[in-house]
Each structure stands twice: as C-alpha cells, then as structure tokens.
Amino acid sequence: MSVLNILITILLxxxxxxxxHGLGGKFLINLILTLLGxxxxxxxxxxxxxx
Structure with a gap:
C-alpha cells in the first residue's frame, strides 16, 4: 500500500x-461499518x- 492509500484508508x-475494489459488496459492508463506528x-x- 502506498502512503497516500494508507492516509485515505485512515481518514475515509x-x-x-x-x-x-469499486462499488460492490465490500464497499457497502465497509460503509455500514464506518457508519456504526x-x-x-x-x-x-x-x-x-x-x-
């Protein structure tokens, strides 16, 4: 993972x-988990x- 990708993953x-991975199941699961905490x-x- 690049430094930019790590920062994006931490912030958003x-x-x-x-x-x-694009829009799909993994994105939706992560969106729900992020909304929960x-x-x-x-x-x-x-x-x-x-x-």
Missing amino acids: PPLGVFLK WLPGVIHAFYINQE
Whole structure:
C-alpha cells in the first residue's frame, strides 16, 4: 500500500475500499461499518486492502 492509500484508508475508509475494489459488496459492508463506528470501518478497510 502506498502512503497516500494508507492516509485515505485512515481518514475515509469507504473511499479506500472504493479505490481498490469499486462499488460492490465490500464497499457497502465497509460503509455500514464506518457508519456504526469509525474504528470498525478502518479495521475492515485495512483487512480488505491487504487481499
């Protein structure tokens, strides 16, 4: 992951997932997790972006 991608993933987790995987199930799951709490969204985004 590049430094820019890491910063985007920390600040806006759904955007980080969108840039790597586009609109789809992973994005929607991350959006819901981020709405429930910022930290679950960040954890999920880092996990998804490592795949």
